Amino acid sequence: MKPFVPVLITCALTGPAWAEVTVSHGYSAFGGLKYGPDFTHFDYANPDAPQGGTMSQRQLYGTPTFNSLNAFIIKGDSAPEVTHHVYDTLMVRANDEPDAVYGLIAETIEYTDDLSYIAFEMRPEARFHDGSPVEASDVVFTIDALKTDGHPYYRNLLGNVEAVVAEGPHRVRFDLAPGAGSALPADIATLPVLPEHFYDENPFTETWLTAPLGSGPYVLDRVDAPRTVRFCKDPDYWAEDLPVNAGKNNFECIAYEYFADDLVGLEAFSAGEYMFRVEYRSASWAEGYDFPAVRNGWVKKMELPDGRPANAQGIWMNMRRPVLQDIRVRQALDYAFNFEWTNETLFFGAYKRTDSFFENTSMQAEGVPAGAELALLEPFRDQLPQEVFTEPPHIPYAGTATLRDRAALRRAGQLLDAAGWTVGKDGRRRNAAGEVLTLDLPEDSRSMQRVLVPFAENAEALGIDLRVNLIDPATQAERRRQFDFDLVVGAWSVKVTPGAELRAFYGSAAAEAEGSNNLSGLADPVVDALIEAVVEAESRDQLELAARALDRVLRSKQIWVPNWHSATHRIAVWDIFGIPETPAPYDFLRNVEFWWLDQEKLDALEAQGAL
Incomplete structure (x- = not known):
């Protein structure tokens, strides 16, 4: 299929010069669109998928608890599934294109070639679940609320939105700051639209x-905090027949079961208490699926x-703490984490070591900077270590098959000595003021403790008093919001086409913003x-060139002890589902929305007494 290029192009006077204006059913940050204006469904969807049944699964992302259904602020621990099912967005991403979106609430998007503004014509038939229309004023309310009081992620994302105006009941316009970036229109278009009157x-x-x-395909049917949240279809869903929804939202209900203890969650899955599980623990993947349902073929394991x-x-190192502002201390902690021993002993060799902030992509820095990347870095030569220009990007200490790698610990000790933390008679590292080098790592x-305890033991061997403290999820969330830690485990992923969200992870404005990802x-x-x-x-x-330069500089800062990654999703399911033949390459977990209940498979398992 040839890429589709929007053809409705006019000219309009915007400021001192003429600018081309494009009006289209979709938007792509770079290049054409795969799907034309008359497309009927995404290639990875089965438009004839059966409807009905329930999809039950463990909570998304391994979040252990929730006490709020307001997913857009830093207060509380929200159930993230709400944003996926209850709210519709102006446009939706195509999961077989890296940066394309197509109209949902918005029938068209209008934008200038310089992206000084974007505007959306909204479908007048769009409705919230209470029957009220979705209007441009709701979009204005959404953006104003997220920019003013939303989670720092949203405040950073929307930093280049200078104004948002309802130009009519169903037309909304965004004025963007110069240099806002070509990824921002899609980021705006895929934000949930909130109903102003609800608030x-x-x-x-x-x-x-x-x-x-919301105005999405599902309404909240049942909530039992912090254990269960269940959504069921809105029988009057306004967008059921749109092309972007063809073959999607096939289940009558979707339920999420929350487990603070992951091993308890696995036991519940083995007993058929829920049907779909993403496995985050390599030990469970290797040894935890030897139960009758697997041996009988009722449960399938898949790596996608x-x-x-x-x-x-x-393991992120909090440089707000004076002791961690010295890069030599951070480098020493890198030597204390033995990935090879961890991977072989605890993870059955399932992972690869992460060394890049853009791992598994062409945005990962390699070799010595040259050509256009060197030219991009050159203006900052006086502000960067010389090795950024003369050596390949930093590779973290890999480790050995022996946990206590003497050579690594010796090098770490030299770094700590140079930083002024010397070993006293009691074996503790102290500075010139006699203060012990003490670090707190809440979890x-x-x-995760089985990973952190050996790390702490290596740090102890160096004379560091590193305390791994097991705390409850609510306390952990609050301490993260307040940056009340020395070290903390964290994980996130950037978009296939990263943009303004990078400010929330690594930008200066986010450094002191309570609850940010920095x-x-x-x-x-x-x-x-x-x-x-x-x-x-x-x-x-x-x-990609700019991302490689950013990756190279971030790695030189050594702000974390990178852990591990895998290029696949580990999925275990009770064999009762139909799955599209052509999976989309991006964001698989959301593609579960295109699965369906296979009644014949379900009947067969029930006949065998499996369920």
Whole structure:
């Protein structure tokens, strides 16, 4: 299929010069669209998929608990599934294109070639679940609320939105700052649209367990915090027949079961208490599926390719703490983590070591900078270590098959000595003031403790008093929001086409924003400038080049001890589902929305007494 290029192009006077204006059914940050205006369904969808039944699964992302259904603020622990099922967006991403979106609430998008503004013509038939129309004023309310009181992720994402105006009941216009970037229109288009009138009774800035009002395919059917959240189809869903929804939302209900203890969750899955499970623990994947349902063929294990950037998972070092502002201390901690021993002993060799913030992509820095990448870095030469220009990007210490690698610990000790932390008679590292080098690492996952305890033991061998403290999930979430830690485990992934969200992870503005994803507190003008180079890229080649330069500089800062990654999703399912023949390469877990219940398979398992 040849890419579709929007053809409705006019000219309009915008400011001092004429600019081309495009009006289209879809938008792509770079290049044409795969699907034309008359497309009937995505290639990875089965438009004839049967309807009905229930999809039950473990909570998304391994989140251990929830006490709020307001997913857009930093207060409380929200159930993230709400945003996926209850709310519709102006447009939706195509999971077989890296950066394309197509109309849902919005019938068309209008934009200038310089992206000084974008505008959406909204479908007048769009309705919230209470029957009220979805209007441009709701979009304005959404953006204003997210920019003012939303989670720092949204505040950073929308930083280049200068104004949002309802130009009519069903037309909304966004004025964008110069250099806002070609990824921003899709980011805006895929934000949930919130109903302004709902928040008259339910303050946007507060946590609540009231059933949220949206315009999406599902309504909240049952909530039992912190154990269960269940959604069922809105029988009057307004967008059921749109092309972007063909073959999607096939289940009558979708239920999520929450487990604070992952091993208890696996036991519940083996007993048929829920049907779909993403397996995050390699030990469970290797040894935990030897139960009757697997041996009888009732449960299937699948490893499905993941075409997205790998999660940036690691032990983040909080540079807001004076002791961790010295890069030599951070380098020493890198030597204390033995990946090879961890991978072979605890993970059955299932993972690869992460060394890049854009792992598993062509945005990962390699070799010595040259050509256009060197030219991009050259203006910052005086602000960067010389090795950024003369050596390949930093590769973390890999480790050996022996946990206590003497050579690594010796090198770490030399770094700590040079940083002024010397070993006393009691074996503790102290500075000139006699203060012990003490670090706190809070964690709410028992399974992660088996990784962190050996790391702490190596740190102890260096004379560091590193304390791994097991705490409850609510306390962990609050401490992360307040940056109340020295070290903390965290993970996130960037989009296939990264943009303004990078500010939330690594930008200076996010460093002191309560609840932000900038766990390390990194505030560096060179990093900020390179983030903007990614945001403002005008082609994918430019974006990847800028991302490689950013990756190279971030790695030189050594703000984390990177962990591991896999290029596949590990999925276990009771064999009762139909799955599209052509899976989409991006964001597989959302593609579960295109699965369906296979009644014949279900009947067969029930006849065998499996369920």
